[in-house]
Amino acid sequence: MFGDLVYLDNAAATRLDERVLEAMTPYFFDIYAVATSQFGYSLGIDARDALDGARARIAERMGAGPDELVFTSGSTESSNLALKGVAMALGPAAKKPKGNHIITTKIEDFAVLNSARALEKQGFAVTYLEVAPDGRLDLDRLREAIRPDTILVSVQAANQEIGTLQDVPAIGVICRERGVLFHTDATHAFPRVPLLGGVNAANVDLMTVAARTIHGPRGIGGLYVRKGTPLGKWMDGGFQEFNLRPGVENIPGAVGFARAVELVTPEETARLQTMRDRVIARLLTIPHSRLNGHPTLRLPQNANVSFRFVEGESILLHLDMRGFAVSTGSACFSRSLEASHVIMGIGGDHEQAHGSVRLTFGRFNTETDVDAVADALAEVIAQLRAISPLGKE
Amino acid sequence: MFGDLVYLDNAAATRLDERVLEAMTPYFFDIYAVATSQFGYSLGIDARDALDGARARIAERMGAGPDELVFTSGSTESSNLALKGVAMALGPAAKKPKGNHIITTKIEDFAVLNSARALEKQGFAVTYLEVAPDGRLDLDRLREAIRPDTILVSVQAANQEIGTLQDVPAIGVICRERGVLFHTDATHAFPRVPLLGGVNAANVDLMTVAARTIHGPRGIGGLYVRKGTPLGKWMDGGFQEFNLRPGVENIPGAVGFARAVELVTPEETARLQTMRDRVIARLLTIPHSRLNGHPTLRLPQNANVSFRFVEGESILLHLDMRGFAVSTGSACFSRSLEASHVIMGIGGDHEQAHGSVRLTFGRFNTETDVDAVADALAEVIAQLRAISPLGKE
Secondary structure (H helix, E strand, C coil): CCCCCEECECCCCCCCCHHHHHHHHHHHHCCCCCHHHHHCCHHHHHHHHHHHHHHHHHHHHHCCCCCCEEEECCHHHHHHHHHHHHHHHHCCCCCCCCCCEEEEECCCCHHHHHHHHHHHHCCCEEEEECCCCCCCCCHHHHHHHCCCCEEEEECCCECCCCCEECCHHHHHHHHHHHCCEEEEECCCCCCCCCCCCHHHHCCCCEEEEECHHHCCCCCCEEEEECCCCCCCCCCCCCCHHHHCCCCCCCHHHHHHHHHHHHHCCHHHHHHHHHHHHHHHHHHCCCCCEEECCCCCCECCCEEEEEECCCCHHHHHHHHHHCCEECECCCHHHCCCCCCCHHHHHCCCCHHHHHCEEEEECCCCCCHHHHHHHHHHHHHHHHHHHHHCCCCCC | CCCCCEECECCCCCCCCHHHHHHHHHHHHCCCCCHHHHHCCHHHHHHHHHHHHHHHHHHHHHCCCCCCEEEECCHHHHHHHHHHHHHHHHCCCCCCCCCCEEEEECCCCHHHHHHHHHHHHCCCEEEEECCCCCCCCCHHHHHHHCCCCEEEEECCCECCCCCEECCHHHHHHHHHHHCCEEEEECCCCCCCCCCCCHHHHCCCCEEEEECHHHCCCCCCEEEEECCCCCCCCCCCCCCHHHHCCCCCCCHHHHHHHHHHHHHCCHHHHHHHHHHHHHHHHHHCCCCCEEECCCCCCECCCEEEEEECCCCHHHHHHHHHHCCEECEECCHHHCCCCCCCHHHHHCCCCHHHHHCEEEEECCCCCCHHHHHHHHHHHHHHHHHHHHHCCCCCC
16 A cells, blocks of 8 residues: 555556465566577576476466466456467468458557557458447347458457456357367456356457556566467467577466465455445445446456546546545546547447446455445535536536 | 575576665555556556656756657567668568668677568568677678668667677768667666667667666666657557556656666776776686687676686586686576577687686675675686596696
8 A cells, every 4th residue: 555545456456465476576586598508507497496486387277288378468468469470370471371360349458459459451351249238248249240261269258447248258159160279368357357167168269468467576477378379479479488489488477376376265356346336336426427338347457437518537636635546547647648448439428437436355455435425426416516617417 | 685696697587675665665655557547547647757767867967858668568569660660660561661681790689680570481581790799880881781672670788698789870870971870789888888878879779778787676777769760569559658658557666776776886887897897807817718808898797707727617507616607608407408699609619608708797796896806716626627528727
């Protein structure tokens, strides 16, 4: 905590858990060799063991094999590797081209969305599927979109803003039946939202994960790559990470990531969900409010509510003065000066986006934070509406 | 240190300096927000200040402006961004194409070399310049290689294996005169080898740097990008890092990198150079030995000596048993099972590569390490030669 701050922006970044740093420390000061030195000296063997041990522990939590996880610098890189790697392996420039069509949704994270747009510029055809007002993807819509030249479906496991979960296993079945690779961005879902039976049973071929959303270190993420999945080497360099991701291995990061995964328990997730449900219930008692995203099929840590006649950035500034950190989908808050593509993508209008507030809970939040932020939001919104030029209730 | 280990592979990875971790710690536990939340709450402003402060401090050491450094996940990513970003901005697919020819050397690190090869597969023409037996690039050779359609020259500041320094300012002048962008991989040179007058005076447009070579954290590096340099966005996602490198910022990493740069002093570098010179002098008293790389124009921390009639991996295993960690350019040591492309690139033969031993010094080495490793190497080589099937002196 920072002073008296109540930090409710855990989807953006989380405070590191002390136990994660503790796990990483030996790899800063004692076992600091690179893993590729394993054939040269003993310290390299210890480094290799640490790296592969971390890999195996995270993979196990996914239901994956110990060789099916590639470490990256984070979720953005993972999704770039997934989309662009498949495009390299199966697109028109591949040795055995399969097609040039990719399917995704309009509410993906920028890493997926903008990788898809970059591929479009290279000549790939991309279908950006609409989602329902609750953020869910209609599976029939997906079935209809798949073409003989479709090489990849990329649908997130959970949305970064509105928290809506997608039916990953059902999408997996469709993709498998049609012989199309399936990538899912699980940055905000893994490992809090268990994937029934694991990636294997869910027919996931590629899955983006990150440590920063679960009190792990910055600068480390991963991509699950099902054994045998055709994937080009997007970043060039050495032969590390099964020759899929070059560069000196971030072993402290990998070990910290594994520890962070271990520390996420079903009990903790249940606690976050209780906080989420309570804050949503309280915020919906504020007049002219509405929940963004699905009421139950949503991330256990995510609440997102829009308030009419107020602007998100005004809410944020007033909350900040009261010691609360939250997020908004308002245009003026974003670097692109565009309203949240997610809120717009669920059929919202600019007002719904401007007045949206996202609260995301983490390990270091307490039950008292919930009532405190609900009280503060009720007051701030009443104040702002009293002086709002946007209209009144 | 790890037990009694004498670690002399600091070019691969270095032990973290405790003072670096100390500088990072507040950004794990107190100021853990993302920098893009600066418009939302105070903690974001603190995060932004920390990120930009770290950027400015590193940039200053380069002689660059505070906005001319992009943080990446490490040197491999930096060099990918440099080569592929220029290819995107000036290559045939650019809005204003300039050409499709790139010049580099045969002894670059794999990140540059394999990025160049990847671009070749996309239709770019690449000239891989030969270097002299001491590893130096002949500037006339470079002048002759530049064509009207050349868009980039990528020549390393210092070689990763043999330590040879290139004349970066002279290459900069040539590139500037011919209107060609100049990228230099300074992974092993910055900030130990001062660039006279800085990147600006040296006419460097793009420069790869990393924290791991100077007792900084793993998973953070940077690319100097001279203001106005045309560079495509190679990794897709959000708008971070001047819209050149998306993904949640690794602020602890950036702060640690800046601290690591500060901790590198001319006094320390002089100390490393003294160790280097002493170990080289001692190793060259071993019969049938020769120095790889330039005798004086070399990294202050790098010694690389080849011994005939012995194999590098045997030397390494025997040294490991005696508690020394070093590296070799021998084929069996590499994942690719190829002899060092650097030793082969300086006109060496397989025997010279097989029998090469690289010792790279760091902050935590002491003068006693020098004599200890020299004694051990003399004994090990005599032992191995006594039983060697490769021939005898």
